[in-house]
Amino acid sequence: MSEASRNSPLPGAMPGRIPENAQPPADFAPREVAKSLLRATRSGTLATIDRNGGYPFASLVNIATDFDGAPLILVSRLATHTANLEVDRRASLLLAEYGKGDALAHPRLTVLGRFAPVEHQSGDDERIRRRFLARHPKSELYASFGDFAFWRMAVVSAHLNAGFARAADLAAVDVLTDIVDAQALIESEADAIAHINGDHAEACRLYATKLLGAPDGKWACVGIDPDGIELQQGGTALRLAFPQRVTGPGPLRSVLKQLVEQARVA
Helix, strand or coil, X not given: CXXXXXXXXXXXXCCCCCCCCCCCCCCCCHHHHHHHHHHHCCEEEEEEECCXXXXXXXXXXXXXXXXXXXXXXXXXXXXXXXXXXXXXXXXXXXXXXXXXXXXXXXXXXXXXXXXXXXXXXXXXXXXXXXXXXXXXXXXXXXXXXXXEEEEEEEEEEXXXXXXXXXXXXEEHHHHCCCCCCCHHHHHHHHHHHHHHHHHCHXXXXXXXXXXXXXXXXXXXXXXXXXXXXXXXXXXXXXXXXXXXXXXXXXXXXXXXXXXXXXXXXC
């Protein structure tokens, strides 16, 4: 990497715009907020570079994440955004949390990077397909069509705006999850999810209602990684962070039991 590249600001960063004496609120944890948005958001705005004139082209897409948090999309070759990505892989995703009142009072995260198609029959294809369809089961109706393919973003940077005085420029390492030592958890994730949903559905309900304050319902586990567990009911997704990092089936069982006990007390 050249000296100029090392000194250049990250894409999306805002150097020099925030007063030097400005201090974020003491309870603002940008990495945690960004990771939660990334893992729990089911759809967002995809901005690609128009292949005809270079203008930004925004569209709506469903989103899931790979084991390390890298965004995943399922798109058709007939779509304009896919044609744009085939020419220029650079893109960004806007992930927003919605609620009552002013939309700008809720957190939103812009993730920037480069997309690449996931080749069929590759070592990643089965895992990515499983993780995406767990979040978007209705997509199974067309996921196997010849013109559809999964694309994975290599994250370069991100920008978080979580409300007044709660903004942060983030590097890829701030929003992604380190999986170097988590191969055992990766290999056991599918079985663990099946076991949780088959034998411990009540635990998912307790996690959602008692620990995350969600409405009661049939909550299910749709993803596990070293930093947390993803829960979903219908079109609503939640992220429950683990109290400590886990990298294998044994530690996972321990932390899930710990969280169940905590939820029952709550």
